Amino acid sequence: MGERDWREEAPAPGNWRVTAQPLSMAAAPARSEAATAAPAVAPSRTGGRPLLATLICAGVLALSLAGQGTTPMESGGGSADSVGYILGGAVFGAILWGIAFAITIRKASTGWKAGSLVVLAVLGGLVALSHLATAGAAPPAPPVQAQAPVIREGK
DSSP states (O other): OOHHHHSOOOOOTTOOOOOOOOOOTTTSOOOOHHHHHSOOOOOOOOOOOHHHHHHHHHHHHHHGGGOOOOOOOTTOOOHHHHHHHHHHHHHHHHHHHHHHHHHTGGGSOHHHHHHHHHHHHHHHHHHHHHHHHHHHSOOOOOOOOOOOOOOOOOO
């Protein structure tokens, strides 16, 4: 066998191969006493800002209370419609939580993750419930206006 058969091919230009080297204490650079006395502090990982994100999402949910829209109940407003509407509000709160989770809540502790999800889902359900309560109420009576008499033109 030739020498080329048992050796590996050389890497292509621009491609680097990293190989493990034995650790040698003699090759390590000498440290000063000040560097060995105070060990390097690794940067601490922040826990995100779950409270701020939860408050912002709660504000977005509360903004829907300021809307002037009504919820028409086509099938008579049975209990199944109401439960579905409230669950829809809770799902909307969970979607907002998912957006906040992707941004910052994922860095928080498990308690913050679960707590913020529950708070936003419950708040979304309560917002939907308040919409149902206002939709079920009688619409406000239009203001009474004096009607002008209708006068027909003659022939």
